[in-house]
Amino acid sequence: MKQVPMVDLVGQYKKIKPEVDEAIEKILSTAGFIGGPYVKSFQENLEKYLGIKHVIPCANGTDALQVAMMALNLQPGDEVITTTFTFIATAEVIALLRLTPVLVDVEKDTYNIDIKALEKAITPRTKAIVPVHLFGQSAKMEEIMAIANKHNLYVIEDNAQAIGADYMFSNGKVKKTGTIGHIGCTSFFPSKNLGCYGDGGAIFTDDDVLANQMRIIVNHGMATRYYHDFVGVNSRLDAIQAAVLDIKLKHLDSYAEARRYVANYYNNAFSKTEKIITPITSPFTTHIFHQYVMVLNGVDRDGLMNHLQTKGISCAIYYPVPIHQQKAYLDPRYKDGDFPVSEYLCKNVIALPVHTEFDEETLEYVTSSVLEFIEK
Ligand SMILES: *Cc1c(COP(=O)(O)O)cnc(C)c1O
Secondary structure, three states: OOOEOOOOHHHHHHHHHHHHHHHHHHHHHHOOOEOOHHHHHHHHHHHHHHOOOEEEEEOOHHHHHHHHHHHOOOOOOOEEEEEOOOOOHHHHHHHHOOOEEEEEOEOOOOOOEOHHHHHHOOOOOEEEEOOEOHHHEOOOHHHHHHHHHHHOOEEEEEOOOOOOOEEEOOOOOEEEOOOOOOEEEEEOOOOOOOOOOOOOEEEEEOOHHHHHHHHHHHEOOEEEOOEEOOOOOEOOOEHHHHHHHHHHHOOHHHHHHHHHHHHHHHHHHHOOOOOEEOOOOOOOEOEOOOOEEEEEOOOOHHHHHHHHHHOOEOOEOOOOOOHHHOHHHOOOOOOOOOOHHHHHHHHHEEEEOOOOOOOHHHHHHHHHHHHHHHOO
């Protein structure tokens, strides 16, 4: 039977194999595993690609968020606002640093932070906002920056799912997501749009002082060797991952194009049924479709998932439980029903496979298999 995985990293690797293998062999033969020219080259190329002054590579996207919050010198009790409909890492680092996560709902059509809810959640203790560019398109950054400026707050963009997306300002200016707030964070987890072959992450900023502080924090709080002025962490991107990323960065825009092709195919195929609400792309952003997440309207989700499974088609739920209903994050401030949109989405979303290696026949197989169940 035909198998359709959520991602096809092997197929993608085969196309860049000679270049990747050569770089990895070179690292193996010189044992230059930590730091060195590959990390530097990738850092500089990513700075150029994003149009940002500083990229600080680190070990993963979760560390990127944590280091960003450490650099802003946030203190226990400081409130950090993010959404309840996101991957756990966003809220996790807030909790880990003993800051207070303040959760808000998302918009029903973009799955991104609801601006009105965000403004309502601000208190005198609020210090930062963490918008998540969920599934590959930008949150309303212009509005978010205006709110942040009005209330003197930091903005840390969680760009783990949107690297390469463009944000169009109302004056026509275009910036990459992750370069608009004070700090941007990303993940190079293998299945991310720019993924390495292990774990990796990076932090972006145009601010020289913050950049310097974050470079010190990722290196054990050390500016001069064995002199530790701050409590830091050990968070590095290794040379092999950097070499892979430097090669894949050259293809990032064409990878996004391939993903958009898949998304458009799905959108067209499902446009005739009211039982599927296909994802929209806001006019102020490009969408790089880290995930293709659609909302089912009166469809038995478990039934559809089983049906797809019998056809060899993978699918997933991003995300089944909002943060405020997660066991580790239960909080007397929040109760069921407080975030109706997120709760509704958790019950009704389904993600179909989207990656860079699709062919027409497979797309037709996926869409007809979905429609077969929906229309029966
Ligand atoms: C993947 C992801 C992260 C964390 O990245 P890791 O590299 O896995 O630590 C953070 N936020 C979001 C929204 C993500 O999707």
